[in-house]
Amino acid sequence: MKKGKMFIVSGPSGVGKGTVIKALLELRKDVCMSVSATTRPPRPGEMDGVQYYFLDRETFQDWVARDEFLEHMEYVGNCYGTPKRYVDTAMEKGQNVLLEIDVQGALEIAVKRPETVLIFILPPSWEELERRLVLRGTDSPEKIQKRLQRAKEEFRAAQAYQYFVVNDTVEEAVRELDAIMTAEHCRPGARTEAMLGGL
Amino acid sequence: MKKGKMFIVSGPSGVGKGTVIKALLELRKDVCMSVSATTRPPRPGEMDGVQYYFLDRETFQDWVARDEFLEHMEYVGNCYGTPKRYVDTAMEKGQNVLLEIDVQGALEIAVKRPETVLIFILPPSWEELERRLVLRGTDSPEKIQKRLQRAKEEFRAAQAYQYFVVNDTVEEAVRELDAIMTAEHCRPGARTEAMLGGL
Numbered sequence: 001m002k003k004g005k006m007f008i009v010s011g012p013s014g015v016g017k018g019t020v021i022k023a024l025l026e027l028r029k030d031v032c033m034s035v036s037a038t039t040r041p042p043r044p045g046e047m048d049g050v051q052y053y054f055l056d057r058e059t060f061q062d063w064v065a066r067d068e069f070l071e072h073m074e075y076v077g078n079c080y081g082t083p084k085r086y087v088d089t090a091m092e093k094g095q096n097v098l099l100e101i102d103v104q105g106a107l108e109i110a111v112k113r114p115e116t117v118l119i120f121i122l123p124p125s126w127e128e129l130e131r132r133l134v135l136r137g138t139d140s141p142e143k144i145q146k147r148l149q150r151a152k153e154e155f156r157a158a159q160a161y162q163y164f165v166v167n168d169t170v171e172e173a174v175r176e177l178d179a180i181m182t183a184e185h186c187r188p189g190a191r192t193e194a195m196l197g198g199l
Numbered sequence: 200m201k202k203g204k205m206f207i208v209s210g211p212s213g214v215g216k217g218t219v220i221k222a223l224l225e226l227r228k229d230v231c232m233s234v235s236a237t238t239r240p241p242r243p244g245e246m247d248g249v250q251y252y253f254l255d256r257e258t259f260q261d262w263v264a265r266d267e268f269l270e271h272m273e274y275v276g277n278c279y280g281t282p283k284r285y286v287d288t289a290m291e292k293g294q295n296v297l298l299e300i301d302v303q304g305a306l307e308i309a310v311k312r313p314e315t316v317l318i319f320i321l322p323p324s325w326e327e328l329e330r331r332l333v334l335r336g337t338d339s340p341e342k343i344q345k346r347l348q349r350a351k352e353e354f355r356a357a358q359a360y361q362y363f364v365v366n367d368t369v370e371e372a373v374r375e376l377d378a379i380m381t382a383e384h385c386r387p388g389a390r391t392e393a394m395l396g397g398l
Contacts, residue, residue, distance in 0.1 A: 119385075122390075122391070122394060125394075126394070126397050152398050155395070155398075156395070156398060159387070161387075162386070163382065163385040163386065164386075164387055164390070164391045165385050166390065175381065176381055176384075176385050178378070179378035179379075179382045179385075180378075180381075180382040180385060182378035182379075182382075183362065183375070183378045183379040183381075183382035183383070184382070185375075186318075186362040186363055186364050186375050186379060187361070187362065187363075188360075188363055191321075191363070191365065192321070195321060195324075195325070195354065196354070196355070198324070199351050199354075
């Protein structure tokens with residue numbers, strides 16, 4: 001069986017990452033989302049191993065010490081991390097693992113796992129991103145300006161990414177993500193090595 | 200309008216390149232084949248600018264001297280070359296240009312145009328390639344062994360290629376070629392530079 005690969009999807013708040021990823025998961029049965037670990041308590045309805053692995057702080061620190069995370073960070077008092085074991089097991093089973101994380105975490109993983117494919121979702125333009133944030137209606141004008149600023153900073157930090165998918169329409173963005181996954185499986189790897197071995 | 204890109208497809212005789220490329224050209228209207236120039240006389244039904252640009256030897260040498268070719272070679276007394284102008288005009292018009300050439304010519308082009316995407320079509324196994332060559336029924340057993348040997352040499356020489364498409368079924372191979380083209384258009388380029396410019 002063909003081993004899965006790891007794909008990281010980053011992109012600004014408001015760009016529509018969630019919608020695109022959801023459509024991709026419906027399209028491709030060989031793709032799954034990575035499940036993160038966190039020290040924040042579960043919200044009603046959340047289940048361990050589904051939305052997150054819920055760990056107490058001591059266990060989390062223990063996992064950090066045992067190098068069990070591909071990346072981890074602290075955010076407003078809670079710890080979050082990507083457990084290696086989950087990702088590796090899924091890939092061994094032939095699943096392509098999708099991680100939705102920010103650029104900093106992505107670059108951290110790319111150092112440890114240079115074969116990881118980094119994809120950044122872009123809005124068609126900065127004006128369009130602003131328009132989408134306004135339409136969403138959840139943020140104050142100040143908050144929207146902050147999000148825009150952060151989006152531009154993320155993009156600037158993402159220059160080592162291999163792919164940039166413009167989310168103009170969801171259909172087109174999903175088609176491109178799907179194509180990137182298919183194309184990346186045509187990279188030199190186990191199969192070409194077997195063919196070389198047969199020479 | 201989005202500029203086209205150049206894709207080179209190489210692969211052994213008998214692997215089914217022709218069938219796969221034909222199906223791809225039917226699938227994607229934004230792909231065209233590069234038209235080569237040659238000094239060999241046209242065969243009945245061949246038209247200048249369609250199958251080949253038919254040049255006399257003097258004109259061909261003149262084009263070589265004026266650096267009009269991306270690559271050129273001589274084969275059993277005739278010269279063949281890939282004219283830059285044709286390729287560049289097509290790309291300017293948004294067409295992805297497909298070149299079907301051998302590994303040596305491909306690597307020559309890759310030096311001059313490092314943005315060229317190199318794709319090698321592989322058989323599912325060497326045994327399967329042999330079986331296909333036998334089934335084709337056009338070659339003697341000795342000739343088939345020579346073709347197999349040449350196929351393995353080409354593959355060994357193609358280790359700098361970015362993609363390896365296994366032609367197991369035509370449908371799957373076309374799906375992968377199509378995906379590679381779509382994915383390569385998500386590489387950093389004019390669009391991401393425009394977004395960076397807007398920062």
